[in-house]
Amino acid sequence: MAGRPPRTVATEGVVLRRRPAGDADAILVLLTPGEGRVDAVARGVRKPQSKLRGHVEPVTRSRFLLAHGRSLDVVAQAESVDAYLGIKANLDALAAAIYCCELAERFAAERSPQPDLYLLLVDVLDALARGVNPALAARYFELHLLAVCGFELQVAACASCGAELPEADALFSAASGGLLCAACRVEVPGRLLSVRAQKVLRYARRAGVDAFCGVRVPAETAEEVRAALGEAVRAVLDAEPRSARFFETLPPS
Amino acid sequence: MPESLATPEPIQRLIEAFHRLPGIGPKSAQRLAYHLVRTSPQEAESLARAIVEARERIHYCSRCVNLTERDPCAVCADPRRDQSTICVVEQPLDVLAIERSGIYRGVYHVLHGILNPMEGIGPEHLHIDALVARVAGGDVREVIMATNPSLEGEATVMYIQRVLAPHGVRVTRLARGLPSGADLEYADTMTLARALEGRQEL
Numbered sequence: 001m002a003g004r005p006p007r008t009v010a011t012e013g014v015v016l017r018r019r020p021a022g023d024a025d026a027i028l029v030l031l032t033p034g035e036g037r038v039d040a041v042a043r044g045v046r047k048p049q050s051k052l053r054g055h056v057e058p059v060t061r062s063r064f065l066l067a068h069g070r071s072l073d074v075v076a077q078a079e080s081v082d083a084y085l086g087i088k089a090n091l092d093a094l095a096a097a098i099y100c101c102e103l104a105e106r107f108a109a110e111r112s113p114q115p116d117l118y119l120l121l122v123d124v125l126d127a128l129a130r131g132v133n134p135a136l137a138a139r140y141f142e143l144h145l146l147a148v149c150g151f152e153l154q155v156a157a158c159a160s161c162g163a164e165l166p167e168a169d170a171l172f173s174a175a176s177g178g179l180l181c182a183a184c185r186v187e188v189p190g191r192l193l194s195v196r197a198q199k200v201l202r203y204a205r206r207a208g209v210d211a212f213c214g215v216r217v218p219a220e221t222a223e224e225v226r227a228a229l230g231e232a233v234r235a236v237l238d239a240e241p242r243s244a245r246f247f248e249t250l251p252p253s
Numbered sequence: 254m255p256e257s258l259a260t261p262e263p264i265q266r267l268i269e270a271f272h273r274l275p276g277i278g279p280k281s282a283q284r285l286a287y288h289l290v291r292t293s294p295q296e297a298e299s300l301a302r303a304i305v306e307a308r309e310r311i312h313y314c315s316r317c318v319n320l321t322e323r324d325p326c327a328v329c330a331d332p333r334r335d336q337s338t339i340c341v342v343e344q345p346l347d348v349l350a351i352e353r354s355g356i357y358r359g360v361y362h363v364l365h366g367i368l369n370p371m372e373g374i375g376p377e378h379l380h381i382d383a384l385v386a387r388v389a390g391g392d393v394r395e396v397i398m399a400t401n402p403s404l405e406g407e408a409t410v411m412y413i414q415r416v417l418a419p420h421g422v423r424v425t426r427l428a429r430g431l432p433s434g435a436d437l438e439y440a441d442t443m444t445l446a447r448a449l450e451g452r453q454e455l
Contacts, residue, residue: 017371018404019372022276023276048432049432049434049435051436051439053441054440054441054442054443054444055441057403057404057441057443058371058404059404060441060443080441080442080443082442083441083442083443083446085442085443085446088404088407088443090411091408091411091412091415094404094407094408094411095370095408098370098371098404098408099370101371102370102371242370242371242372242373243370243371243373245370245375246368246370246375246376247370249375250412250415251415251416253415253418
């Protein structure tokens with residue numbers, strides 16, 4: 001006879017979003033390694049005397065004790081593991097972190113283990129808190145997010161025929177799943193990517209986040225990569241991420 | 254549903270109108286609507302008049318964007334207030350909260366919201382341009398950021414600090430740390446870090 005599911009679950013998680021509910025409650029959207037995306041109610045968290053308050057801010061990694069409720073889980077306990085103070089003191093890093101959290105929320109499956117996605121998000125948030133280039137960190141996250149969620153872009157060879165790509169401009173087609181060789185790109189909509197932009201994508205795919213974010217990428221190439229990855233993300237979501245505009249249009253510091 | 258059991262159309266419209274208000278769910282909307290139709294005609298009329306009058310007579314102050322009957326509002330028009338210090342708040346109710354403290358003698362600027370990129374609320378949805386114009390056009394010495402100490406509040410503070418930087422104005426924010434009556438054991442990293450940063454000499 002199958003046992004009853006446990007009434008509480010202890011898990012680590014990143015708070016992706018928090019929205020107000022009722023007079024003093026909030027609904028948290030969490031990304032956890034073992035349960036995927038979880039929506040949970042934090043009771044009384046908007047009152048100044050709430051003990052949970054600071055532990056459930058968005059862009060915070062915390063340990064949670066979640067009690068299974070009828071429709072939503074309830075946060076019984078929370079203790080922050082990393083509040084990412086380095087991110088919250090820098091507007092560009094914060095905008096990048098908010099963007100990554102939104103993408104994680106939109107891509108993550110509910111109640112389904114997502115250890116790779118969780119590790120990726122924590123890896124990128126850690127790097128942002130250490131002060132890496134926020135724009136490159138976001139590109140790294142987009143590319144690896146697509147891969148861990150089953151939409152891996154082919155950037156090393158032709159996405160259609162698998163042929164090696166010559167050292168020349170190549171067509172990037174989000175619908176076809178990556179770069180296309182000259183023979184396969186006939187009548188396929190997409191954007192031409194320079195050799196340099198292709199190399200940036202390949203390096204992002206194989207390097208760690210710190211190594212990739214340490215690369216000096218000319219503004220023109222960075223824009224090519226941003227547009228291509230943005231298109232790939234939109235193709236999967238079928239919508240523009242809400243925080244993208246804020247992140248991309250911040251005034252210079 | 255038989256026609257005899259359906260909610261009468263005027264009540265249904267009233268329920269829908271209440272349901273559009275913030276914090277009112279479908280059940281509360283029903284309760285309010287049924288309560289109103291049972292009150293005396295005078296009471297219902299008086300409520301309707303109060304709504305129409307408030308909507309017609311209340312405007313935005315052309316200086317601080319607070320809600321006011323007269324333009325400029327009482328605070329902006331008061332010669333005893335320090336016009337060179339602007340306290341930036343999220344909502345008109347925050348002005349009342351600060352006024353209740355009786356300590357602040359400067360003027361205000363109401364953003365009518367807060368940056369919340371995940372919900373699609375960007376700087377273009379707030380009255381940030383009006384604040385920048387105020388700072389650019391007047392003798393403002395200090396801008397005090399009094400947004401809530403949340404992630405969105407932090408983002409708003411840093412954004413405004415960035416857009417005001419070219420104007421050379423002093424930008425400060427309310428102190429953050431442990432609230433009175435708090436328990437140190439339960440304090441989170443962020444609050445403790447801010448409390449340590451803002452410690453004071455005894």
